Amino acid sequence: MSNNGGDGGCLGLIFYAAGSILLTAGGVYWVWVAIKVEDLFMLIVGVVPAAWVVTCPVGAWAILFGWPGWVMNLFEFSWTYPGLFA
16 A cells, blocks of 8 residues: 555644634634623624624634634624733
8 A cells, every 4th residue: 555645634633723723713702702792692602502603703803813803793792892802
């Protein structure tokens, strides 16, 4: 049997694990921020499993780069706790 890919399977597993951890952390971060800013609608969206398709990647993005403007405008939390996102 030929091994043409080298350690590609291991590298793929590492990227898959890192992505899964980041998406999970993004979902948890979304809920944590919803609790911190006391936004019930944001919290409800964060705990509905069908919405995790959006909330987990957006939460992961927020961890890495900050909250997108459309999220801050939609849930209106940018001026509630300005020091939270500085």
